[in-house]
Amino acid sequence: MSITVYLVDDHRLFLSGVKAELADEFRIVGSAFDVDTAIVEIRGLNPDVVLVDVHMPDGGGIAVIEGVSESNPDVRFLALSVSDQAEDVIAMIRAGARGYVTKTIEPPDLADAVRRISTGDAVFSPRLAGFVLDAFAGAIPSEEDPELDQLTLREKDVLRLIARGFAYKQVARKLEISIKTVETHVSSVLRKLQLSNRHELARWASKRHIV
């Protein structure tokens, strides 16, 4: 049974392009140009993966994730956009998206990302890796849960290599670890990103009213 995918993007041209690219491998169950339609349809269709644009009228990708996450907790989101501000992307991840890629991504890489997301892995594009390193940079705050508020050296190594443009496979080879370990590190970073109380993250989040 193939993976079901739903697309949300207010740019129709881009939407039809992505549809064509993914149609061979995945079952595209639907698409929407606006937030409200997307929420209603995703609730009904319960797809495996939703590709959602970060910036759209009426609340953007965050509104879609928030409108669906409670009723359909199994739906996984991949955020997609041209070149957004770090805080918007981080806010998407904190709202529940499991990855972020730029729209300039090559079709095979996008398909790869959808597959990865559908199995519960995280997808970090170079840009997202950079955002995360930035967000976790600086002195470590003395919070109750310091483990959540900082990245391990290994996680930073992985993120740096991703930011430099290497694929997971290459990262694994460079660090002499398995791909599975790379995936584990990335998932762990995603968890920290979603749960950390780090000052910068909290500030980003509160600015977007998602905490």
Add this chain to the structure above:
Amino acid sequence: MAAVRSFEFSRRKTNRVMGGVAGGLADTLGIPDAYVRAAFLTLLMVWGLGGVLYLGFWLMAYDKVEDRDVVAVDNGRGLGLGLAFLGLLLLLEAVGWWPNPALVLTAGALAFGTAALTDSSTPGPLAALMDPNVDRPSRLRLILGVALLFGGLSIFITSIGPVFELGVVFLAIVLTGLGIVVGFGPWVRRLIVDLGTERNERIRQEERAEMATHLHDSVLQTLALIQRTDDPARMAILARHQETELRDWLFGAAPLDGVDLVSTALRNAAARVEKDHQVPIDVVTVGDHLLDKESAPLIGAASEAMVNAAKHSGADRLSLYLEAEDEKLTVYVTDQGKGFDLDKVAPDRKGIAESIKSRVENAGGTVEINSEPGDGTEVVMRMPVESG
């Protein structure tokens, strides 16, 4: 602004009695000529003051003698002018420059009475009182005119009676002031409103001009380039470049205005290489640093590394990664292209590698080039900087 210039009156050429001065004044002030003539006539009774004024206005009048469109009568201003005129008369009387009150007042009453009756621009007094269709300003004007007449008469009566001169002077001042306020208040207010409107309009025009200039320099140029290109890859890059640039401009992605940052400079450099060599470049920056003497050589070196990779690697995209730490900046230029054996480099490529090295090393940094045939190339440039 037009309102100010309206005091630069010119004489009338047609429809005039003498030199066209009264007519010209009437056109300028926007009141019927009959009242202006009445005023001159009344002042003539004050030791010929009317005549002197007439000659004075004649000299002041612009040489441009022409027929003018009749200005719409402004009731408030007409009333104000009347009040001011009456105040002036009273003042003249009070300071004793009024030799024969009876003569002046009789002349004034006759002149203005005739003017009111012959004024063709408003309905006659009877029509104004009786006709329900007559508009309110005209009716009001008539009532105020009558009240003024009574006021003037009563002042005349009291002034020849045993009343304090001081009271009359005070009344004259109040009356004149009131006349000026009533007559010119709306005009002054409109002047101020006009000035404000004009200023806003100018600001809007400047903004529009700025936007037009920007769109012309950026979007239009790019559209023109796209139209002349039939290579889809080049079109896509041009469009992408323009989109990024427009986004930055619209949403102000530049963090600090007027301050140059290493990240911004690297982004710009990457955008240029992208445009010139038609290879997309993913730029990721972590942290930042001011673009100064220490960090500037990195930009040139990174540009060269990107150009080199774009030309020779065969990769369909490049990565540029900047990590700014407290004591050092590190820039990685990575491609997934064909790579090369460092020991068997073609002389021209070696030259480029050397050039990148010397740029960075002369500035106190280090360069590391990692490459293997079939496994891409990475140029790592490190530059120590002072913290902050």
